[in-house]
Amino acid sequence: MTLTGAFVPGPRTHVPGAAAGPLAGLSFAVKDLIDVAGVPTGGGNPDWPRFAPTPARHAWAVQTLLDAGASVAGKTITDEVSLGILGENAHDGTPLNPAAPGRVPGGSSSGSASAVAAKACDFALGTDSGGSVRVPSSFCGLYGIRPTHGRIDFTGIAVQAPGSDTCGWFARDAATFARVGEVLFGSDLPVTLPTTLLVAEDAFGFADENVQQALAPAVSRLAALIGQRRDVTLAPQGLSIWQRAQRVLQGSEAWRTFQPWLDGHNPRLAFSVARALLQGSMMTDAERNAASLMRMEARARLRLLLPPGTILCLPTTPFPAPQKGLPLHQLDPLRERIGCLTSQGGLTGVPQVNLPGATAGGAPVGLSIIGARGSDLDLLRVAVAFEEQAAEKA
Structure with missing residues (x-):
């Protein structure tokens, strides 16, 4: 594991993005509930891969980001099958909270938040059913979003509770945070602010x-x-x-x-x-x-x-x-x-x-x-x- 313990044990997963695009030159990490082709989706549990076959295709969100020029920097630790909110995993360990060492990073997208906070990547994908992007964002001092339910295609992501599941992301700065959103939502930011x-x-x-x-x-x-x-x-x-x-x-x-x-x-x-x-x-x-x-x-x-x-x-x-x-x-x-x-x-x-x-x-x-x-x-x-x-x- 890396110094932060953010990435899943074993060799790091690297997938290059397209040569050009709105996210060219950026790297992102992927929560280990989200499929990367040819890499077992571990789900934070040693027995989950026996149930979930190794994916042949990237999740929709991963493919969209790769097509926009961003590159995968690794798969990140998650609370066990996303059933956690504090970020402690009995099997894979607890990722470091770089903003508050000695404290939990928040979960279940713990590794993704840890990787971004430690500057191991520019942004990272997570999932949020009951708070799993929002809580790590707060605990680690990051921008994070839980999108409108159903707004982002959930294809290629391990389901927990379909009525609540969403796919979101983390970033350290608002400009990168918004650029990712423009790619995943397929639209530019509005000109005016709410009133x-x-x-x-x-x-x-x-x-x-x-x-x-x-x-x-x-x-x-x-x-x-x-x-x-x-x-x-x-x-x-x-x-x-x-x-x-x-x-x-x-x-x-x-x-x-x-x-x-x-x-x-x-x-x-x-x-x-x-x-x-x-x-x-x-x-x-x-x-x-x-x-x-x-x-x-x-x-x-x-x-x-x-x-x-x-x-x-x-x-x-x-x-x-x-x-x-x-x-x-x-x-x-x-x-x-x-x-x-x-x-x-x-x-x-x-x-x-x-x-x-x-x-x-x-x-x-x-x-x-x-x-x-x-x-x-x-x-x-x-x-x-x-x-x-x-x-x-x-």
């Missing part, structure tokens, strides 16, 4: 006090950039109610996804992963029906809050990255709290971008912006303008 900023006061109130204080200057800068500012409640039913609904829906889907693998191969699993799958198998129809109704309410709430020209901001995570190696009984409350700020992504399918730059207790914390479904490029435009604004004031 209204909503601030989710319930989400900010849920975050640790030092996170609220660390993000306050960024919120003020963002408000100055956008214009009109208004405080709102994101989840009138309660953030924890949204989190519970997402956990029921995502857990049930994950169980259905992995049941054939479990039945046929009896794989080796970390305790937390096995427990999550077992819990998913025990969800009742009544729980799923109630969660589906809450998803409808959450989607209606976001449609009401986010007309064209409006974005909303909230803390990406309620606290900075925890220390590595915490005992299991301390991890569950952390995962639950993170889910209270990330569940809206899977429930509503709206795009979300993490803006880096703030620190709390010496570790990065991110400010997120979300927009209506399909407004991904608007959020990338805001990220570029936000970074340019900071550079002008530096």
